[in-house]
Amino acid sequence: MSPTPSVPPAPRVAPNAGHALGGVWRLTARRLLAPAQWLPVLALLAGLAVLASAVIRDGNSRQYFNWAAGFYLTFLLPIMAFLSSGGAIRDDLKSGTVDYVLTRPVRRPVYLVFKFLSHLVCLQLLCLLGLAVMVGVGGFRHIPDFFPVLPWLLLGQVITVTAFAALGFLCGVITSKFLVIGLFYGAIIEAGVGNIPIQLNRLAMTHHVKAMLEPLLPHARAGLVADGPLATTAILLAYAAVMLAAAAVVFSLQELAGARPAEA
Amino acid sequence: MSAIVQADCLSRFYGMILGLNDVTFTVNPGITGVVGPNGAGKTTLFRLLTGQIQPSSGTLRVFGESPWNNPSIQGRIAYCPESEAVPEGLRPLDWLIGLGMISGFSAAEAHTHSREALDRVKLLPEHWKKPVTALSKGMKQRVKLAQCLLHAPALVILDEPMNGLDPMGREDMGNVLRQLARDGTSVIISSHILHDLEALCGEFLLLRWGRIPRSNQDAASPEARRRWPESTTFRCESPEQLARYFFDRHLLRGCEIVAESGLLHAQWRDAELFYGSFHQHLLESGVRIFEVRSTTSFLEKAIAPPPLL
Numbered sequence: 238m239s240p241t242p243s244v245p246p247a248p249r250v251a252p253n254a255g256h257a258l259g260g261v262w263r264l265t266a267r268r269l270l271a272p273a274q275w276l277p278v279l280a281l282l283a284g285l286a287v288l289a290s291a292v293i294r295d296g297n298s299r300q301y302f303n304w305a306a307g308f309y310l311t312f313l314l315p316i317m318a319f320l321s322s323g324g325a326i327r328d329d330l331k332s333g334t335v336d337y338v339l340t341r342p343v344r345r346p347v348y349l350v351f352k353f354l355s356h357l358v359c360l361q362l363l364c365l366l367g368l369a370v371m372v373g374v375g376g377f378r379h380i381p382d383f384f385p386v387l388p389w390l391l392l393g394q395v396i397t398v399t400a401f402a403a404l405g406f407l408c409g410v411i412t413s414k415f416l417v418i419g420l421f422y423g424a425i426i427e428a429g430v431g432n433i434p435i436q437l438n439r440l441a442m443t444h445h446v447k448a449m450l451e452p453l454l455p456h457a458r459a460g461l462v463a464d465g466p467l468a469t470t471a472i473l474l475a476y477a478a479v480m481l482a483a484a485a486v487v488f489s490l491q492e493l494a495g496a497r498p499a500e501a
Numbered sequence: 502m503s504a505i506v507q508a509d510c511l512s513r514f515y516g517m518i519l520g521l522n523d524v525t526f527t528v529n530p531g532i533t534g535v536v537g538p539n540g541a542g543k544t545t546l547f548r549l550l551t552g553q554i555q556p557s558s559g560t561l562r563v564f565g566e567s568p569w570n571n572p573s574i575q576g577r578i579a580y581c582p583e584s585e586a587v588p589e590g591l592r593p594l595d596w597l598i599g600l601g602m603i604s605g606f607s608a609a610e611a612h613t614h615s616r617e618a619l620d621r622v623k624l625l626p627e628h629w630k631k632p633v634t635a636l637s638k639g640m641k642q643r644v645k646l647a648q649c650l651l652h653a654p655a656l657v658i659l660d661e662p663m664n665g666l667d668p669m670g671r672e673d674m675g676n677v678l679r680q681l682a683r684d685g686t687s688v689i690i691s692s693h694i695l696h697d698l699e700a701l702c703g704e705f706l707l708l709r710w711g712r713i714p715r716s717n718q719d720a721a722s723p724e725a726r727r728r729w730p731e732s733t734t735f736r737c738e739s740p741e742q743l744a745r746y747f748f749d750r751h752l753l754r755g756c757e758i759v760a761e762s763g764l765l766h767a768q769w770r771d772a773e774l775f776y777g778s779f780h781q782h783l784l785e786s787g788v789r790i791f792e793v794r795s796t797t798s799f800l801e802k803a804i805a806p807p808p809l810l
Contacts, residue, residue, distance in 0.1 A: 250576075250604055250605040250606050250610070250652050250653075251576070251605055252572060252576055252604070252605045253605040253606075253607075256602045256603075256605055256606060256607055256608075256611075257602065257603045257604075257605065259602045259607075259608060260598075260599045260600065260601070260602025260603035260604075260611070261599075261603060263595065263598060263599040263602060263608075264588065264591065264595075264596070264599035264600075264603075267590065267591055267595050267599070268588065268589065268590045268591060271590045273590055274590075331586060332582060332584045332586050333584070333586030333587050333588055334588060335553065336551075336553075336580060336582040336584065336586075337580075337582075337588075337600060337648060338600065338603060339553065340551045340552070340553065340575055340578070340579070340580040341575055341576075341600065341603045341604050342572040342573070342575045342576035342604060342605065343572060343603055344570075344572055345570065489570065492553065492554045492555065493553050493554075
């Protein structure tokens with residue numbers, strides 16, 4: 238028989254947003270930056286190094302910068318950021334996380350933002366390694382005029398990863414088949430609309446990055462209307478904020494684990 | 502004594518599938534057992550209590566408030582799910598520190614409370630730095646219980662926490678839960694190990710097919726639990742001689758003898774008549790008795806399916 242209880246104890250702790258962010262960061266970073274994760278990351282970096290070295294010829298800076306802006310920054314990184322972020326939030330919707338984390342006193346939109354920030358920092362750190370590989374390939378292929386452009390490549394990388402991570406979070410919150418939405422989005426908006434020479438192409442996030450980088454690169458192509466680095470950064474961060482806000486709304490209205498009959 | 506949980510006409514459906522169907526109940530402070538066969542609606546009830554899903558109809562109040570998406574309630578409860586799914590790549594101490602910080606502790610406080618909690622559930626320190634996924638089922642259960650203790654909640658909800666625990670582990674867990682109750686924390690626990698629940702719980706909530714059948718609930722009432730068991734099993738030197746003794750005194754309604762294992766399953770005409778002179782009967786029978794146990798627990802009786810007509 239149970240003992241007679243006394244007065245229920247007062248909660249030992251009050252919710253604290255700063256500490257909660259620290260907790261989410263700790264859980265995210267320990268998983269994403271764990272030694273077990275290094276093998277696939279290293280394999281990916283090695284693949285990038287081999288591919289870039291094979292495509293770019295010695296001293297051909299036009300080829301190098303076209304590849305950096307046209308493939309690495311606006312194709313490879315968006316895909317990686319989208320897949321990683323969509324997968325991260327889907328992982329958090331599984332019972333192994335939901336039952337322990339989302340039964341604690343943190344509002345769901347706040348949790349989603351904290352999760353996004355934590356994941357984004359880890360992702361940016363990992364992507365810095367990708368940029369380091371690109372720098373290494375530039376050095377290896379003796380590319381001239383390389384270092385003045387490096388800060389712009391870094392800026393392009395940071396805002397691209399941020400925007401596509403937010404898109405990954407939104408799609409991941411909406412459906413477990415976030416990859417399908419991503420494929421449709423990529424094909425229609427980024428690859429389709431983004432390459433049409435009308436104002437509508439500003440819908441494509443990669444278009445902004447290309448337009449920002451193009452005048453800064455040696456051998457710039459004419460025809461792209463650049464907003465300037467500051468405006469481009471503001472636009473992509475605004476895109477990210479809108480997508481994150483939409484993800485937070487969906488996340489807070491959703492029933493999580495146990496919402497389907499099979500889990501009842 | 503004010504109720505900590507109050508449900509009125511609470512239902513939860515999943516399309517055409519029934520989770521809980523129009524149940525009304527209260528849960529008082531102390532340790533309450535939730536009992537029922539698989540699919541009875543226990544986990545649905547727990548997910549409603551922890552605010553992960555919403556009722557389809559009716560109302561549910563935990564500490565007087567709706568738990569759906571309500572951090573002020575979530576700060577006062579803790580949940581240990583039945584699922585064995587735990588985050589990959591994390592070690593128990595890291596996991597608990599992270600969860601403690603999400604509850605509101607600073608890193609240093611979370612570290613201290615995590616160590617205390619892991620000590621309290623008797624997980625040996627050499628396991629604290631192994632990945633949670635690499636731990637045995639019983640150790641995982643201890644870690645899952647430890648994460649419930651971090652923030653000293655007022656209500657702990659445990660879904661099948663005894664699964665995978667050996668008898669010593671179950672005893673340890675029972676002791677932790679009794680101590681929680683002594684400290685004023687209420688516990689709602691489900692388990693298929695009914696004898697453990699009987700020893701642990703002051704009140705029971707019996708579920709079947711998403712409902713709380715009145716007859717079942719009555720069968721588990723405190724009055725019913727004070728009644729003597731209607732059947733008893735003896736392991737003894739001579740079950741035939743013991744059966745003859747009981748028959749001669751018109752105590753038996755029926756019996757079954759398993760001679761090779763020395764067992765006598767006895768069903769009493771009037772259980773109180775036998776148990777009232779329990780020692781005298783066993784001494785007078787002259788049979789060496791090794792073990793006496795009630796054949797069915799009151800909970801087993803309470804959740805037994807109704808007889809087919």
